[in-house]
Amino acid sequence: xxxxxxxxxxxxxxxxxxxxxxxxxxxxxxxxxxxxxxxxxxxxxxxxxxxxxxxxxxxxxxxxxxxxxxxxxxxxxxxxxxxxxxxxxxxxxxxxxxxxxxxxxxxxxxxxxxxxxxxxxxxxxxxxxxxxxxxxxxxxxxxxxxxxxxxxxxxxxxxxxxxxxxxxxxxxxxxxxxxxxxxxxxxxxxxxxxxxxxxxxxxxxxxxxxxxxxxxxxxxxxxxxxxxxxxxxxxxxxxxxxxxxxxxxxxxxxxxxxxxxxxxxxxxxxxxxxxxxxxxxxxxxxxxxxxxxxxxxxxxxxxxxx
Amino acid sequence: xxxxxxxxxxxxxxxxxxxxxxxxxxxxxxxxxxxxxxxxxxxxxxxxxxxxxxxxxxxxxxxxxxxxxxxxxxxxxxxxxxxxxxxxxxxxxxxxxxxxxxxxxxxxxxxxxxxxxxxxxxxxxxxxxxxxxxxxxxxxxxxxxxxxxxxxxxxxxxxxxxxxxxxxxxxxxxxxxxxxxxxxxxxxxxxxxxxxxxxxxxxxxxxxxxxxxxxxxxxxxxxxxxxxxxxxxxxxxxxxxxxxxxxxxxxxxxxxxxxxxxxxxxxxxxxxxxxxxxxxxxxxxxxxxxxxxxxxxxxxxxxxxxxxxxxxxxxxxxxxxxxxxxxxxxxxxxxxxxxxxxxxxxxxxxxxxxxxxxxxxxxxxxxxxxxxxxxxxxx
Numbered sequence: 249x250x251x252x253x254x255x256x257x258x259x260x261x262x263x264x265x266x267x268x269x270x271x272x273x274x275x276x277x278x279x280x281x282x283x284x285x286x287x288x289x290x291x292x293x294x295x296x297x298x299x300x301x302x303x304x305x306x307x308x309x310x311x312x313x314x315x316x317x318x319x320x321x322x323x324x325x326x327x328x329x330x331x332x333x334x335x336x337x338x339x340x341x342x343x344x345x346x347x348x349x350x351x352x353x354x355x356x357x358x359x360x361x362x363x364x365x366x367x368x369x370x371x372x373x374x375x376x377x378x379x380x381x382x383x384x385x386x387x388x389x390x391x392x393x394x395x396x397x398x399x400x401x402x403x404x405x406x407x408x409x410x411x412x413x414x415x416x417x418x419x420x421x422x423x424x425x426x427x428x429x430x431x432x433x434x435x436x437x438x439x440x441x442x443x444x445x446x447x448x449x450x451x452x453x454x455x456x457x458x459x460x461x462x463x464x465x466x467x468x469x470x471x472x473x474x475x476x477x478x479x480x481x482x483x484x485x486x487x488x489x490x491x492x493x494x495x496x497x498x499x500x501x502x503x504x505x506x507x508x509x510x511x512x513x514x515x516x517x518x519x520x521x522x523x524x525x526x527x528x529x530x531x532x533x534x535x536x537x538x539x540x541x542x543x544x545x546x547x548x549x550x551x552x553x554x
Numbered sequence: 555x556x557x558x559x560x561x562x563x564x565x566x567x568x569x570x571x572x573x574x575x576x577x578x579x580x581x582x583x584x585x586x587x588x589x590x591x592x593x594x595x596x597x598x599x600x601x602x603x604x605x606x607x608x609x610x611x612x613x614x615x616x617x618x619x620x621x622x623x624x625x626x627x628x629x630x631x632x633x634x635x636x637x638x639x640x641x642x643x644x645x646x647x648x649x650x651x652x653x654x655x656x657x658x659x660x661x662x663x664x665x666x667x668x669x670x671x672x673x674x675x676x677x678x679x680x681x682x683x684x685x686x687x688x689x690x691x692x693x694x695x696x697x698x699x700x701x702x703x704x705x706x707x708x709x710x711x712x713x714x715x716x717x718x719x720x721x722x723x724x725x726x727x728x729x730x731x732x733x734x735x736x737x738x739x740x741x742x743x744x745x746x747x748x749x750x751x752x753x754x755x756x757x758x759x760x761x762x763x764x765x766x767x768x769x770x771x772x773x774x775x776x777x778x779x780x781x782x783x784x785x786x787x788x789x790x791x792x793x794x795x796x797x798x799x800x801x802x803x804x805x806x807x808x809x810x811x812x813x814x815x816x817x818x819x820x821x822x823x824x825x826x827x828x829x830x831x832x833x834x835x836x837x838x839x840x841x842x843x844x845x846x847x848x849x850x851x852x853x854x855x856x857x858x859x860x861x862x863x864x865x866x867x868x869x870x871x872x873x874x875x876x877x878x879x880x881x882x883x884x885x886x887x888x889x890x891x892x893x894x895x896x897x898x899x900x901x902x903x904x905x906x907x908x909x910x911x912x913x914x915x916x917x918x919x920x921x922x923x924x925x926x927x928x929x930x931x932x933x
Binding site: 462 | 588589592593596718723726737740741742743744746748749751752753755756758759771772773775776779780783784785800801803804805806807808
């Protein structure tokens with residue numbers, strides 16, 4: 249592997265990682281603060297992408313599309329929290345899984361009913377399209393660099409929100425002792441709605457940003473959801489820092505693994521067989537990583553409170 | 555979601571053709587109508603029902619059920635249709651893994667199965683059956699055509715990629731079967747993968763002169779958009795599955811000019827095809843895809859057999875199907891000994907007509923092409 253290819257793959261891994269972080273951040277916050285397993289988080293990712301595609305189609309503005317994605321996903325999140333999720337906090341995890349799984353089906357078929365079965369069109373804006381040349385002669389798509397920057401900016405903003413603001417204090421307090429902050433006079437149900445909507449908005453943003461280089465279609469959220477769960481288990485449930493580190497680890501492992509493994513098997517197998525075997529092994533790598541982290545730290549890298 | 559509908563192909567204007575000596579035929583259609591792959595199933599269903607409606611044959615009735623792209627659901631539906639609906643003919647399955655789960659059991663019970671899409675090699679070779687007919691293609695066909703086109707386009711060093719599952723492995727095997735050049739790289743991606751940055755970087759580093767890919771549905775949309783944005787401008791070729799009418803609008807400009815191989819296109823010049831394209835647009839308000847054309851041909855094949863024989867006489871009905879005495883929208887069409895099409899496969903180019911992205915035929919990749927599994931099939 250040449251150095252250029254390696255650096256390009258590291259950038260790809262970073263970009264994949266920060267997008268996973270946007271998904272995982274909401275999931276881990278909701279689990280950390282409310283103790284809720286939300287399988288429908290992937291549907292909010294889909295809602296964001298569809299809202300962006302619809303608005304981009306109508307107005308032609310990518311920025312408006314992103315705002316629409318944030319707003320639509322946050323509104324969908326808040327609505328779902330008020331109507332359904334609120335009744336699930338006191339139930340056990342199995343009930344939550346069942347109800348949020350039902351939400352996946354409702355969101356999927358609802359979206360199909362509204363937008364049809366065929367994938368929608370959402371493209372990169374002109375000012376971010378095409379490759380740029382980085383030092384060292386690496387051609388890299390500008391949009392992916394923008395994704396890395398956007399993801400890191402959101403991560404920084406989230407850290408400031410959690411560590412520097414009153415809302416952040418309440419969220420952290422909610423994670424460590426729910427009853428106590430309710431007893432101290434914090435409107436806990438309002439806090440839950442805000443946290444849920446915030447998580448939903450981040451998922452919607454990820455859906456819109458990634459939708460521009462992938463396909464916007466029904467069911468797009470579920471594969472990402474599985475990876476996001478891997479991320480929060482690695483990072484430690486409830487930890488934003490853990491989600492970031494976990495997301496970057498998963499992104500880099502997945503991307504570098506997909507070229508390293510076939511290359512490894514090619515040393516002692518013929519080309520086709522090595523590609524097939526290497527691809528199969530590389531798709532297992534993140535789960536092996538998760539298992540290894542759990543053996544070393546059963547509560548994840550930064551877990552402990554839960 | 556459980557879509558359940560019993561649709562009798564009602565006729566308003568049966569143009570002159572008086573009732574022939576034929577009994578009623580009940581068709582069970584199992585296809586994908588919900589979830590991510592629904593676009594394909596809906597097109598097959600719409601094409602099939604359009605042909606039924608145009609024929610106005612009261613003797614044809616159709617039960618349609620949604621398999622949700624899940625093999626276990628497809629098996630349950632097939633059992634129900636055979637046992638309680640008492641269907642004579644099954645059809646509709648899109649995906650090869652579902653076909654493998656349903657077809658052998660259905661044909662073993664003496665039912666006819668007409669495949670409007672999936673054509674796994676197992677059902678063409680050792681697992682072939684006298685009651686199984688594929689009206690679309692054998693899975694390898696369009697990839698073989700892409701390999702044939704690559705030779706004529708002068709590609710010497712292709713980078714090839716497909717998802718790591720049976721149809722993906724068949725795709726690369728199919729391409730390599732006729733392609734004579736060397737390989738700059740051969741990569742299996744994950745099924746359902748949406749990010750191809752890593753593969754695109756490998757293509758760039760490999761020194762390839764062309765790219766062949768088989769990435770159906772959303773995977774192809776993602777790959778093409780990311781490929782176009784990467785600044786790479788090597789020629790790309792692939793089977794029609796990533797360029798059908800349903801998904802081209804979602805790919806947009808990134809697909810312009812890409813060559814793809816297909817057994818059908820809307821500009822094939824024959825009367826049956828012209829009538830089909832016009833009627834489909836009038837009925838559904840969109841352009842037909844190749845899947846719709848396959849559904850339409852499947853229904854017309856069935857109708858042609860109904861006109862000749864009673865489905866109760868299995869041997870006569872099978873012979874009537876084998877004769878393929880219908881006007882295919884593809885033009886010439888006949889069955890090989892293992893009940894798969896012998897047909898021309900074309901090279902198409904993605905163009906833009908007004909605001910709509912669509913395909914135009916630019917040449918013929920393979921003429922009267924059959925499949926390599928004929929000799930393995932012992933009926």
